[in-house]
Each structure stands twice: as C-alpha cells, then as structure tokens.
Amino acid sequence: MKAARVLVGTAGVALMGVGGYLLADVRDPIGVLVWLGGAVLLHDLVVAPAVLLAGLVLVRRRARGPVRGALLVAGALTAVALPVLLRPGRTANPSVLPLDYPRNWLIALAAVAAGTALWAAGRQVVHGRRRPDRSDRPDRSDRPDRPGR
Known part of the structure; x- marks a missing residue:
C-alpha cells in the first residue's frame, strides 16, 4: 500500500x-x-458539504466511504465540465469543441457510478454480508473472568 x-x-x-x-x-x-x-471555493463551499450531508443522510454506514468518494469525483467532473455545460450550442469555430461534451460528461458520471457499485459489491463479498456491531456482541458482564462495566 x-x-x-x-x-x-x-x-x-x-x-x-x-x-x-x-x-x-x-x-x-x-x-x-x-x-x-x-x-x-465551489468545491469547499458547495460540493464537499453536499457530499458529506448526502453520505450521512442517504447511505448506510459501511457504504458511506465509497459513495462519498464517488460523489466527490462526480462533483469534480462537473466542476471541470461546467464551462462547456453552461455554454451549449455551436461555436464559431467547430474545431474548438469538437466532441459532445454533455454526453461524455454523463458517460463519465455513469462510469463513476458503475465503478462505485462494483467496489461496494466487492467489499460486501470480501467482508461478508454482515459484520457484527457492538450491539450484537455478548454481554461481558456474565463472563466470570471479566467483571461488568
């Protein structure tokens, strides 16, 4: 690593x-x-707080990291694409913007979403369906070798 x-x-x-x-x-x-x-400023004042809030509200605990990462990447892609996305239409010189940038932006966002879904699914397979939480652990107060807290 x-x-x-x-x-x-x-x-x-x-x-x-x-x-x-x-x-x-x-x-x-x-x-x-x-x-x-x-x-x-766009990243620090808009994208990052929105991502953290969305991860906190919408996503379960174990999937928060990958989803937040994907949302940050999507926000960065959108920030880079904003000049082209905000000025749709033909340019005077067709060689300046020769590609379909809105379509390619959507494809990039779909690739980020698919990669995140695969990553989360892979983590689920590797780590098993369910890890025991603290609430699932047996009460330690009934063990003779460790007194309760």
Missing part, C-alpha cells in the same frame, strides 16, 4: 509540474487564477 501511495503522490507532483509549466504560457494568468480560485 505504501508503494502505491508513493507512486500516486509522485505522479500527482509530476502532473502539478506539467500544469505549472503550461500555466507559464497562458496569456491571461490572472483569469486562470481567478477560475482556479472559484473552483476551490
């Missing part, structure tokens, strides 16, 4: 370096920084 974390962290730092390099060629760096700041 530690090797995977180091590998993912190294890849993340490398991608940050690529982003910094590409940011150096931008003609309007203030506009990009404002957009990035807006994305951070």
Whole structure:
C-alpha cells in the first residue's frame, strides 16, 4: 500500500509540474487564477458539504466511504465540465469543441457510478454480508473472568 501511495503522490507532483509549466504560457494568468480560485471555493463551499450531508443522510454506514468518494469525483467532473455545460450550442469555430461534451460528461458520471457499485459489491463479498456491531456482541458482564462495566 505504501508503494502505491508513493507512486500516486509522485505522479500527482509530476502532473502539478506539467500544469505549472503550461500555466507559464497562458496569456491571461490572472483569469486562470481567478477560475482556479472559484473552483476551490465551489468545491469547499458547495460540493464537499453536499457530499458529506448526502453520505450521512442517504447511505448506510459501511457504504458511506465509497459513495462519498464517488460523489466527490462526480462533483469534480462537473466542476471541470461546467464551462462547456453552461455554454451549449455551436461555436464559431467547430474545431474548438469538437466532441459532445454533455454526453461524455454523463458517460463519465455513469462510469463513476458503475465503478462505485462494483467496489461496494466487492467489499460486501470480501467482508461478508454482515459484520457484527457492538450491539450484537455478548454481554461481558456474565463472563466470570471479566467483571461488568
């Protein structure tokens, strides 16, 4: 697990370096920084609280982690796709946005949902149908070697 974390962290730092390099060629760096700041605010003030609340209210305890993760990924995908989603229609130059971005966004969200469902099902199979909760444990006060609390 530690090797995977180091590998993912190294890849993340490398991608940050690529982003910094590409940011150096931008003609309007203030506009990009404002957009990035807006994305951070959108995530911290809207997406993250909504995800945590939805996970708390809608999902059982053991499935909360994968569902919250999927909702965060879906929120990040939506934040990245917002410029294209908010400006539907034809552009003056058809090569600028050559793909069907709303459809591809929905496909990406469906892939996240399917991956989350498979992950949760796999966890259920690996960990068994039901793990005993604290309420299912026998009362320790009737054991002679341990006094009750």
